[in-house]
Structure formats: structure tokens, C-alpha cells
Amino acid sequence: MVKAQQSGRSGGSRKGDATKLKILDAAESLFAHKGFDGVTVRQITREAEVDVALVNYHFGTKRELFDSVLMRRAEVVNQDRLDALHGVSREAAPDAPTVEAIIHAFLEPLHQRVASADSGWKDYFALVAQVNSSHDWGGEAMTRYFDPVVRQFMVALQQALPDCPPENLYWSYHFLSGALTLSFAETGRIDNLSAGMCQSTDHDALYPRMVRYCAAGFQALCEPAAPQN
Amino acid sequence: MVKAQQSGRSGGSRKGDATKLKILDAAESLFAHKGFDGVTVRQITREAEVDVALVNYHFGTKRELFDSVLMRRAEVVNQDRLDALHGVSREAAPDAPTVEAIIHAFLEPLHQRVASADSGWKDYFALVAQVNSSHDWGGEAMTRYFDPVVRQFMVALQQALPDCPPENLYWSYHFLSGALTLSFAETGRIDNLSAGMCQSTDHDALYPRMVRYCAAGFQALCEPAAPQN
DNA sequence: GTCTATAGCTTGATAGAC
DNA sequence: GTCTATCAAGCTATAGAC
Numbered sequence: 001m002v003k004a005q006q007s008g009r010s011g012g013s014r015k016g017d018a019t020k021l022k023i024l025d026a027a028e029s030l031f032a033h034k035g036f037d038g039v040t041v042r043q044i045t046r047e048a049e050v051d052v053a054l055v056n057y058h059f060g061t062k063r064e065l066f067d068s069v070l071m072r073r074a075e076v077v078n079q080d081r082l083d084a085l086h087g088v089s090r091e092a093a094p095d096a097p098t099v100e101a102i103i104h105a106f107l108e109p110l111h112q113r114v115a116s117a118d119s120g121w122k123d124y125f126a127l128v129a130q131v132n133s134s135h136d137w138g139g140e141a142m143t144r145y146f147d148p149v150v151r152q153f154m155v156a157l158q159q160a161l162p163d164c165p166p167e168n169l170y171w172s173y174h175f176l177s178g179a180l181t182l183s184f185a186e187t188g189r190i191d192n193l194s195a196g197m198c199q200s201t202d203h204d205a206l207y208p209r210m211v212r213y214c215a216a217g218f219q220a221l222c223e224p225a226a227p228q229n
Numbered sequence: 230m231v232k233a234q235q236s237g238r239s240g241g242s243r244k245g246d247a248t249k250l251k252i253l254d255a256a257e258s259l260f261a262h263k264g265f266d267g268v269t270v271r272q273i274t275r276e277a278e279v280d281v282a283l284v285n286y287h288f289g290t291k292r293e294l295f296d297s298v299l300m301r302r303a304e305v306v307n308q309d310r311l312d313a314l315h316g317v318s319r320e321a322a323p324d325a326p327t328v329e330a331i332i333h334a335f336l337e338p339l340h341q342r343v344a345s346a347d348s349g350w351k352d353y354f355a356l357v358a359q360v361n362s363s364h365d366w367g368g369e370a371m372t373r374y375f376d377p378v379v380r381q382f383m384v385a386l387q388q389a390l391p392d393c394p395p396e397n398l399y400w401s402y403h404f405l406s407g408a409l410t411l412s413f414a415e416t417g418r419i420d421n422l423s424a425g426m427c428q429s430t431d432h433d434a435l436y437p438r439m440v441r442y443c444a445a446g447f448q449a450l451c452e453p454a455a456p457q458n
Numbered sequence: 459g460t461c462t463a464t465a466g467c468t469t470g471a472t473a474g475a476c
Numbered sequence: 477g478t479c480t481a482t483c484a485a486g487c488t489a490t491a492g493a494c
Binding site: 032033034035036037038126129130132133134135136138139140142143147150151154166167168170171172173174175176177178179180181182183185186187188189190191192193194197198200205206208209210212213214215216217218219220221226227229 | 367412
């Protein structure tokens with residue numbers, strides 16, 4: 001199988017780059033709303049206004065296109081998170097940053113991106129929510145795309161909570177991950193449940209509550225009375 | 230469109246009942262692992278060892294079959310939860326039960342079912358996790374199947390935390406819901422992240438930590454210093 | 459209730475012309 | 477890089493025989 005040649009000077013824009021972007025954007029939006037199997041390659045290319053065959057030329061199989069969609073913004077998120085973590089570490093030095101500050105460094109980059117006008121990021125997080133909850137490849141995919149950076153956050157959290165049993169830190173992160181991905185998926189369920197008092201899309205209401213809720217959870221699992229092995 | 234006649238004395242088992250059960254079980258397992266669009270009716274009937282046409286006869290369309298799968302165990306969960314809620318309310322009377330007791334009443338029925346040998350329940354919770362995270366119909370479906378009972382829990386929680394702003398209770402429940410559905414989906418991500426120290430399938434480790442984490446989150450959002458409107 | 463047979467489409471993927 | 481044309485396979489849904 002021959003892959004598209006990106007070739008040429010780095011950063012240079014060959015003719016096909018605009019096509020690749022249009023395909024990625026259309027695929028992101030459609031996958032986010034209907035899932036991998038709920039979308040056909042033909043729908044994607046129709047939405048992108050390019051020819052069907054170009055998916056195969058630029059990305060390979062449908063599955064490889066899906067992976068490209070996931071990868072594109074994962075790299076941005078990971079870099080943002082590392083920058084934020086280094087920021088709060090520098091501010092707190094020589095002490096370790098607080099739990100709340102670390103959680104803030106982990107979540108704030110997402111909050112920023114979603115609050116921007118770019119609807120691509122909303123689609124992306126809706127997609128990540130589905131991947132994270134997928135029994136069959138959720139574990140594998142999230143580990144691959146995000147966990148290298150998550151590991152660095154776990155180290156920081158252990159320093160902030162030196163007496164916390166490591167397994168309780170992992171479980172705490174796991175709960176945060178569930179709350180986080182569901183929140184950014186904007187499913188509208190909380191709108192229904194609360195009869196409109198709360199709204200999935202109201203990230204200004206969501207964000208401080210999520211940070212506080214999760215920080216309290218971490219701390220509760222790090223107290224001496226918390227469940228041990 | 231003609232629906233299958235269940236007819237006859239209630240509780241009586243007509244010939245087709247075994248077929249219906251085989252279809253429901255196979256559909257539950259396949260939908261849980263591959264999602265609605267990732268499964269074909271033919272795969273379901275092959276797994277169930279029944280004829281293709283019988284799905285149409287007993288359930289109608291593929292989507293109606295999916296709804297039947299969701300409905301079957303939702304009714305059991307809802308009844309279990311109500312019984313548990315009434316139980317803790319009775320024990321605490323005339324006081325309101327504690328937050329932790331109410332959360333326990335909400336989660337324990339799931340824990341019991343998953344800890345049983347029946348793999349059907351594991352499949353079911355993996356399926357619910359996917360539905361809950363679905364941007365397009367997660368909100369609608371969860372509201373329909375589970376929120377009538379969730380509302381009764383919200384009332385009990387408000388009584389346990391009378392000074393808590395209602396919107397903070399809704400957000401807290403929302404975070405719990407994300408943690409809960411992800412946990413019961415058993416994606417194996419925490420296994421990878423923790424290098425085997427924690428396991429998705431270890432519900433005895435998961436359960437007490439989830440209750441404590443979420444109870445602490447609820448309480449943190451009900452303190453005077455918590456985010457307000 | 460169950461099964462055979464089939465209508466009418468759509469799918470992912472790609473070979474080959476330009 | 478892009479597009480036309482096509483393939484073999486699979487799909488949902490159902491009419492009608494038993």
C-alpha cells in the first residue's frame with residue numbers, strides 16, 4: 001500500500017494539503033456525531049466536497065483516516081497540557097503545586113479550546129468521549145494517544161499527595177477521566193434532567209465545578225481513612 | 230407494521246419466547262462490543278442461531294431491537310435503585326439519609342449485578358456507557374430510560390444537603406454519571422496506565438473508591454465556598 | 459413462528475485514465 | 477493529485493410458503 005508523499009520542504013504546502021484538511025475536518029465532524037461505523041467514506045467525501053478515491057490516496061483505509069483524526073488534535077492537547085503543568089510547577093517551586101493547580105493544568109487547555117469559536121474542537125471532544133467509553137478499543141486508543149502525558153501528571157500528583165496510595169491516585173484519575181469526557185461530549189442530558197437549569201454547553205458553569213469536584217475526590221481518596229488494598 | 234403478538238395468559242411462555250431471548254442476548258453482547266452501527270442484523274441472528282427474518286417479526290427494525298435491549302435491564306436497574314433508596318430512607322428516618330448512603334443506594338445495585346456471574350450485565354453496562362457518551366442521542370436515551378428514577382435521587386440528595394444550590398447538585402450528579410458509566414464499561418485503560426496495579430474488572434477495589442470520591446465531590450460543591458451562579 | 463428467497467441498495471477499496 | 481468506473485461483498489427489510 002503506497003502512502004501519500006508529503007515530501008518537499010518542511011512546512012511547505014503542496015497541492016493536496018487543502019484536500020487533506022477538508023477530509024480531516026469532515027471526518028472529524030461526522031465521526032463525532034455518528035461514530036466510526038455510523039459514517040461512510042462516501043458521506044465524508046461528500047461533506048468535504050472532494051472525490052471518494054482521495055481518502056484512499058491521502059490516508060489509506062477508513063480506519064487509518066480515523067486514527068489520523070484522533071492524532072491531529074491529541075498532539076495539540078498533549079503539548080498544551082505539558083506547558084500548563086510546567087507553568088504551575090514553576091510557580092509553586094520549590095514546593096510541589098497543589099492538587100487543584102495540577103488538575104487545573106490538566107483541564108484548562110481543553111476548556112480554552114472548547115471556549116474558542118472553532119467547532120472542530122467541540123467535535124473532537126465528542127469523538128474522544130465515544131472512544132474513551134468504547135469497551136473494545138477505548139483502553140488501547142486512549143492509552144496510545146493521551147497516557148504518555150497523563151503519566152507525567154500522575155507523577156506530579158503523587159508529589160502533591162506523597163502519602164496517597166498510588167492505586168488510589170489511579171482510580172481518582174479514572175473517575176476524573178469519566179467526568180471529563182462526558183462533560184465535553186455535550187450530550188444535553190443534564191439540560192433535560194435539570195429542566196434547563198444547567199446546560200451542557202455552559203462551560204463557564206461547568207469548569208470550576210468540575211475542578212472542585214475532582215480535587216475533592218482526589219483528596220478524599222488520599223486520607224488515612226480512604227479505602228486501602 | 231405488525232408487531233409480534235405476545236398474547237395469552239400473562240407470564241405464560243409461548244413458543245417464540247425462547248427465540249426472543251436468544252436474539253436479545255446476542256444483540257446485547259454484540260452492540261456492547263461494537264456499537265449500534267458496528268453490528269449487522271445478520272451477525273446477531275447468526276450468534277443467536279436463529280433465522281434473520283425473526284428479528285423483524287419479533288422486534289421490528291434494527292433500531293427497535295436496540296431499544297428493546299436497552300429497556301430490558303433498565304427496568305430492573307430502576308426497580309433495584311428505588312428499593313435501595315427506600316431502604317436507606319427507612320433506616321435513617323426520621324432524619325434524611327447521608328449523601329454517602331444515597332450514593333450507595335444508587336450504585337450498589339449495579340455493583341451487585343456486575344459482580345454476579347451473568348456476563349449479560351457486563352455487556353449491558355458497556356452498552357450504556359456508549360449510549361451515555363453519544364453526542365447525538367446520549368442525552369435523549371439516558372433521560373428516557375434512567376432519569377425518572379434519577380429525579381427521585383435528586384430529591385433525596387437535596388434533602389440530605391438542604392443548603393446546596395440545586396444546580397451544583399445536578400452538576401455533581403453529572404460527574405458521578407461520567408465516572409460511573411466509564412467504570413462499568415471495563416475498557417482496560419486503567420490497567421495500562423497503572424501498569425497492572427489497578428484493574429478495570431476489579432469491582433471490589435473500584436466500588437468503595439467510587440462512592441467515596443463522588444460523595445466528597447458532592448460535599449465540596451455544597452460548601453459555602455463552592456462555585457455559585 | 460419459522461424459514462426461503464429476493465429486491466433494491468450501499469459499502470470499502472482500487473485500477474487505470476488524465 | 478484528481479477523477480471515472482467498477483467490483484465483489486454485504487446490507488436491511490419483507491413477501492410469501494410452510
